[in-house]
Amino acid sequence: MGFTVSNQGDVTVVEVEGQLIVGNRQELKQKVLEDLENGARKFVIDFSETGYIDSSGLGVLVSLSKKIREKGGELRLSSLNEDLRTLFELTKLDTLFRIADDKAAALEGF
Amino acid sequence: MRNDLVLEIPSDPAAIEHAVDLVVRRCDNSAYCRRKLELNFRVGLMEALANAVLYGNREDPGKRIRLEIAFLRYSIEARVTDEGPGFDPETVPDPTTPENIERPGGRGLFLMRNLMDEVRYNEAGNSVTLVLHLEPPTQLDDAASA
Numbered sequence: 001m002g003f004t005v006s007n008q009g010d011v012t013v014v015e016v017e018g019q020l021i022v023g024n025r026q027e028l029k030q031k032v033l034e035d036l037e038n039g040a041r042k043f044v045i046d047f048s049e050t051g052y053i054d055s056s057g058l059g060v061l062v063s064l065s066k067k068i069r070e071k072g073g074e075l076r077l078s079s080l081n082e083d084l085r086t087l088f089e090l091t092k093l094d095t096l097f098r099i100a101d102d103k104a105a106a107l108e109g110f
Numbered sequence: 111m112r113n114d115l116v117l118e119i120p121s122d123p124a125a126i127e128h129a130v131d132l133v134v135r136r137c138d139n140s141a142y143c144r145r146k147l148e149l150n151f152r153v154g155l156m157e158a159l160a161n162a163v164l165y166g167n168r169e170d171p172g173k174r175i176r177l178e179i180a181f182l183r184y185s186i187e188a189r190v191t192d193e194g195p196g197f198d199p200e201t202v203p204d205p206t207t208p209e210n211i212e213r214p215g216g217r218g219l220f221l222m223r224n225l226m227d228e229v230r231y232n233e234a235g236n237s238v239t240l241v242l243h244l245e246p247p248t249q250l251d252d253a254a255s256a
Contacts, residue, residue: 022123022160052149054156055217056164063214083149090224091217092206 003028005035011042011110013103017049020057029060033067041073044106048079058093065097074098078106111187111239112180119159119175121167121192126159133179137186143244150225151186151242157218158190158238166192166236185227189239196235 002024004015012035020028032043045061047053053061065075078100080088088094100106115136119129130152137147159175167173173193180187205216222229228241 019127021127021156022164023127052153054153054160055215055221056160058217059214062212066212083145086149087153087221091220092211096211 003031005031008044008107010040011044011107012040013044013046013107015046015049019051020047020053020060022054022056025056025060028057029064032064036068036071036073041068041071042110043068043073043075044078044100044103044110045075046078046103046106047081047084048103050079050081050084053084053087058087058091062093062096074110076100076106076110078103111178111189112182113178114181115177115179117177117179119163119177121163121169121171121173121175123160123163123169126156126163129159129177130155133177133188136179137181146242146244147186151188154222154226154229154240154242155188155190157222158188158240161218161238162190162192162194165197166194168194184245185241185243187239187241189237191237194236196232196237198235199231 002017004017006013014028014031016028061077068075076098079102080099088097088099115133117129117132119125133155134147134152137151159177162175163169167175176191178189199219202216202219203210205211205213205220210216222240226240227243228239230239231237
């Protein structure tokens with residue numbers, strides 16, 4: 001369970017391995033906010049290696065998206081599996097985020 | 111409620127995932143619907159435990175969470191009880207409305223209610239019982255596995 005951060009051009013890509021849950025959500029928040037403070041404005045969080053996200057994880061994504069927008073940036077999400085899509089649809093967070101089918105699609109035109 | 115499994119869990123967010131894994135693994139033999147277990151039950155139970163750890167016991171290391179599980183023929187019941195003062199679940203706003211959707215919190219109870227078949231709180235609001243119905247196998251499933 002962990003996060004891998006890389007840069008693709010001026011886009012910060014964070015891959016979530018395992019779960020995004022109450023036990024590790026602060027780690028993701030710190031990593032993204034650190035990059036935001038250092039000037040990054042474009043972020044993709046990729047869930048191709050993610051089993052599930054709980055409400056704390058969803059809350060962190062909402063909070064990060066807001067902070068990034070306040071700085072004039074954008075957060076995109078990619079590669080949600082069927083279960084994760086269900087959670088986003090249930091909570092209507094699919095209306096709040098731009099969600100791409102995969103990482104390449106998220107990076108396209110960013 | 112029948113108790114097939116009882117766990118005493120510390121008020122530590124790191125303990126939640128292990129407890130949920132243990133319970134889901136114990137479900138294996140009785141489960142007809144893997145997706146309902148892996149999505150509905152797993153997430154519903156995680157939310158109940160997270161609420162108990164974070165908001166019930168406020169991560170107080172001196173307090174514990176009691177988790178009781180009943181594996182029934184066509185359903186699973188889970189009761190999560192914390193040592194906090196409790197709360198009124200009716201006061202939690204709908205997190206999907208336009209005015210609340212950008213709030214970071216408030217989705218745990220919503221997910222429990224939407225993923226589980228029953229969610230019941232005790233009067234004090236410090237104990238929640240979750241029920242998930244698992245459909246029995248159909249005749250077609252029986253024939254396929256024969």
